[in-house]
Amino acid sequence: MSEAKSRYSRILVKLSGEALMGGGDYGIDPAVIKRIAGELQTILEMGVQVATVIGGGNIFRGAGLARAGMDRVAADHMGMLATVMNALAMQDALESLGLHARVMSAIRINEVCEDYIRRRAMRHLEKGRVVIFAAGTGNPFFTTDTAAALRAIEISADVLLKATKVNGVYSDDPMKNPKAERYGTLTFDRVLNEKLNVMDATAIVMCRDNHLPLRVFNLNNSGDLTRIVRGEDVGTTVTVD
Numbered sequence: 001m002s003e004a005k006s007r008y009s010r011i012l013v014k015l016s017g018e019a020l021m022g023g024g025d026y027g028i029d030p031a032v033i034k035r036i037a038g039e040l041q042t043i044l045e046m047g048v049q050v051a052t053v054i055g056g057g058n059i060f061r062g063a064g065l066a067r068a069g070m071d072r073v074a075a076d077h078m079g080m081l082a083t084v085m086n087a088l089a090m091q092d093a094l095e096s097l098g099l100h101a102r103v104m105s106a107i108r109i110n111e112v113c114e115d116y117i118r119r120r121a122m123r124h125l126e127k128g129r130v131v132i133f134a135a136g137t138g139n140p141f142f143t144t145d146t147a148a149a150l151r152a153i154e155i156s157a158d159v160l161l162k163a164t165k166v167n168g169v170y171s172d173d174p175m176k177n178p179k180a181e182r183y184g185t186l187t188f189d190r191v192l193n194e195k196l197n198v199m200d201a202t203a204i205v206m207c208r209d210n211h212l213p214l215r216v217f218n219l220n221n222s223g224d225l226t227r228i229v230r231g232e233d234v235g236t237t238v239t240v241d
Helices: 017-021 030-045 062-067 072-095 118-126 144-154 188-193 201-209 224-229
Strands: 010-015 049-054 101-105 130-134 159-164 185-187 214-218 236-239
Touching: 010 017, 010 030, 010 144, 017 030, 017 072, 030 049, 030 072, 030 224, 049 072, 049 118, 049 144, 062 072, 072 101, 072 130, 101 118, 118 130, 118 144, 130 144, 144 159, 144 201, 159 224, 185 188, 188 201, 188 236, 214 224
Parallel strands: 010 049, 010 159, 049 130, 101 130, 159 214, 185 236
Antiparallel strands: 214 236
């Protein structure tokens, strides 16, 4: 057991599918997923219960397919299956480190993973297993951001950690505007009112109404996830007040 102390007892980490690509244009970079698994291992050794939701944008993005002319429901179902593929890859990376992980899907796909049942998920967490929630909410028209907020609330997580490509929330796209201001703290209402690109509005409202703190950080900064769990001031914190 690590001597480092954690600020939280249970967390949910939201990973985008694109984060798994590394420097590639498609699919999964084994080095990236191994590094993420290693950080999750460090957090587990601190005594923290860990759950995660992974998007599927590195394989299929339902909304993008729909804009290209595909039926939205069919496109979103393809996106859900993509998240299952990513979840299985993360499970394998965790198990290669000797950890125990369970993929729980919102759609029935029993040959490869478990169905999502809240009580069973809680039991897995209590036993020190990483729970990887797949297939979003199981419904079309809902993003994996919303799924992350929903699952975090359902398992009574202390915080929702949103991994991105930048080190917090900015007033504008920092990739395009070098003068964009980074916020240290924000309220959910301000995120909604100013239409800041953090998560979709449904996810933000769910976090706000259920008093679930949100922390946005850069997944590419190795060690930042661990530093957040230790209580260090990393990224942007979004709260009700």
